[in-house]
Amino acid sequence: MPPVQIAEGIHWVGAVDWNIRFFHGPAYSTHRGTTYNAYLIIDEKIALVDTVFRPFTKELIANISALVDPGKIEDIVVNHIEPDHSGALPEIIKLCPDAKIYCTQKAKEGLIKHYGLECDFQVVKTGDELNLGKRSIKFLEAPMLHWPDSMFSYIEKEQLLMPNDAFGQHLASSFLFDDQVDEHEVMDEAAKYYANILYPFSPLVLKKLEEVQKLGLKIKIIAPSHGIIWRKNPEKIIQAYLKWAKGEADNKAVIVYDTMWESTEKMAKAILNGIVAEGAEAKLYKLSVTDRNDIIKEVLNCKAIVVGSSTINNDILPVMAPFLDDLKGLKPKNKIGAAFGSFGWGGGAVKTIEEKLSSAGVNLIMEGLQVRWVPTEEEISRCYEYGRQIGQKIKEHK
Numbered sequence: 001m002p003p004v005q006i007a008e009g010i011h012w013v014g015a016v017d018w019n020i021r022f023f024h025g026p027a028y029s030t031h032r033g034t035t036y037n038a039y040l041i042i043d044e045k046i047a048l049v050d051t052v053f054r055p056f057t058k059e060l061i062a063n064i065s066a067l068v069d070p071g072k073i074e075d076i077v078v079n080h081i082e083p084d085h086s087g088a089l090p091e092i093i094k095l096c097p098d099a100k101i102y103c104t105q106k107a108k109e110g111l112i113k114h115y116g117l118e119c120d121f122q123v124v125k126t127g128d129e130l131n132l133g134k135r136s137i138k139f140l141e142a143p144m145l146h147w148p149d150s151m152f153s154y155i156e157k158e159q160l161l162m163p164n165d166a167f168g169q170h171l172a173s174s175f176l177f178d179d180q181v182d183e184h185e186v187m188d189e190a191a192k193y194y195a196n197i198l199y200p201f202s203p204l205v206l207k208k209l210e211e212v213q214k215l216g217l218k219i220k221i222i223a224p225s226h227g228i229i230w231r232k233n234p235e236k237i238i239q240a241y242l243k244w245a246k247g248e249a250d251n252k253a254v255i256v257y258d259t260m261w262e263s264t265e266k267m268a269k270a271i272l273n274g275i276v277a278e279g280a281e282a283k284l285y286k287l288s289v290t291d292r293n294d295i296i297k298e299v300l301n302c303k304a305i306v307v308g309s310s311t312i313n314n315d316i317l318p319v320m321a322p323f324l325d326d327l328k329g330l331k332p333k334n335k336i337g338a339a340f341g342s343f344g345w346g347g348g349a350v351k352t353i354e355e356k357l358s359s360a361g362v363n364l365i366m367e368g369l370q371v372r373w374v375p376t377e378e379e380i381s382r383c384y385e386y387g388r389q390i391g392q393k394i395k396e397h398k
């Protein structure tokens, strides 16, 4: 895609990756592709903010070249060293070998380790500024949002925040702005991004948003490093981040299960009916036929996580493990939960689920529910009542 002006003198020069379907190796499904956003600022000096994933280097160079001679770039800002943003840097620096690289100390260390770069590194801290002529770029360190090296860049003149991964979405689009695309699609991908990448850092997200407020940074445009640029309503994504970081959620349960011979599935559906009877919403996901990252996105906006598995070899079905292990790493905030499942002789799945939910910080509100072999009508009624009790707890949970 050719360059797009996002404000006078500031241009998107990144790349659209329509075909990527997994990100972070196999860890994150990207059904809608992604973009690698880089920004060129043409002032008295010329600066590039971030680059792109290495396979898209030619596109970045073509976009820059359509506007200026890349050799005239004097300053390169590296907000984050992950290869999807720094991969093209070694080639770019060959075109402007005297350019200074502005980044955090951790980023400098990371760039040297990743690429063996020997450049004119200018290590910056929060409050430092790079003057380009008519405007300056102000830097704001943002460690662990989501890597130790991360930082935000801000331009007061345009009230433009470039926060790299924060506020981003894995969404390929021929349009670049929030007023040009389907709002539901953008928020859906923003939620998936937050849940699968930023969730464990929620306390830091809250602190950073407070810091931005205290610094009095006025924000008219948020230009992240992935997906759509927020110019119509940047407050929408800021408020969503506040909600997610605080662990606020809807009166909703996500029921995640898998089943050998449909007994656990019968339990899951009866529990769902009980939850719904109490006026709470419930969504049912069979893990073996559902994308794990999509379920984690749903977890973001639910109060209760209810997990069920048949027992095999005194433990959970193997398909359950990646989801439960992901939860442990992501540390979902302020969730209640419960476990259920059928077994033939010894049992064991419910115990494992409870242990794994607890280690993910989920507050278990009910004793696990187990049924031997196929649930009888009476046992289905117990599952329904179990669901009703979960529904009541959901409504009480703040």
Ligand code: FEO
Pocket (backbone or CB within 6 Å): 080, 082, 084, 085, 146, 147, 165, 225, 226
């Ligand atoms: Fe988009 Fe942390 O890289």
